[in-house]
Amino acid sequence: MSAVKAIIGFMAETVWLAFVLVGMVLLVLGSGAVQLSSFSFKPSGTQGPLLVAVGCVIFAVGVFLAWWSMRGVRALSARRYKVDFESPAASDGAAAEHVTIAGSLSRAMPKGYELWLMRSWASNQAGDRPVGKVNIETDGLKWRLDNAYIGGSTGDLVTLQGWVAGPDGALLLATWNEGKSLYARLMNETGTAWTAATDFPGIRRIPGDTLASGRLELRRRAREG
Structure with a gap:
């Protein structure tokens, strides 16, 4: 359990923002709302719902990691704060x-x-x-x-x-x-x-x-x- 907490604590401090951003990008792509002058994307068939579902999961993981990183002393360890x-x-x-x-x-x-x-x-x-x-x-x-x-x-x-x-x-x-x-x-x-x-x-x-x-x-x- 302590090893799991240490891994989550490390991820929370380093990659939570990347999870949030990737999740948001997938949500936008899945919704078919990307219409730029140099780029456009329109999902076909089941691509849209799949991208939205995956985006929601990744975004939720990012939010969880952000919450974990703000839990203060619970993310502290004698090894990391020696x-x-x-x-x-x-x-x-x-x-x-x-x-x-x-x-x-x-x-x-x-x-x-x-x-x-x-x-x-x-x-x-x-x-x-x-x-x-x-x-x-x-x-x-x-x-x-x-x-x-x-x-x-x-x-x-x-x-x-x-x-x-x-x-x-x-x-x-x-x-x-x-x-x-x-x-x-x-x-x-x-x-x-x-x-x-x-x-x-x-x-x-x-x-x-x-x-x-x-x-x-x-x-x-x-x-x-």
């Missing part, structure tokens, strides 16, 4: 809570989608937390997030992951960020200590219109010097 991490390298680790993270996409994201970075720790099972919305370069393939807060303490293993977020997913992540900022301000104003019990909960389930792709594990290391 998120790669290029820096920092996993072997380098991270000497600070804030780092610059950069990478690339296997292809430009669909219209209306955003790329977000998420973080989690092996020592903390409270869900994934947004790092931030990624800045994508004009080519649509290179991305970068400066001063990204990854948190953790020396020795912690921090896992970063890319989320290709649709409208619902992006709204959830942006709302989470706003809520976390307000919560952090309240914690600081009241002098409440950050513990496992008082920590702001992460996101435990990926939104339905969002795809998780790419993974980078960084070990927090002590600062040099």
Whole structure:
């Protein structure tokens, strides 16, 4: 079933317009309405109904493929929208809570989608937390997030992951960020200590219109010097 969906998704993005155009041409030819100065065509016998029937089928297939290509995340796949991490390298680790993270996409994201970075720790099972919305370069393939807060303490293993977020997913992540900022301000104003019990909960389930792709594990290391 997944292979069938992948094939339909590829056809939907590449050939739906050709199906629609060919179907329309056959419908016009079958109706016998082609009367040009340099060309004319008049179907005889069963040619007309046959051309109309075939044209209707091809046109319907084109409309279906166009609809499929507009279904957003249902046409996404981790293989086709792969998120790669290029820096920092996993072997380098991270000497600070804030780092610059950069990478690339296997292809430009669909219209209306955003790329977000998420973080989690092996020592903390409270869900994934947004790092931030990624800045994508004009080519649509290179991305970068400066001063990204990854948190953790020396020795912690921090896992970063890319989320290709649709409208619902992006709204959830942006709302989470706003809520976390307000919560952090309240914690600081009241002098409440950050513990496992008082920590702001992460996101435990990926939104339905969002795809998780790419993974980078960084070990927090002590600062040099």
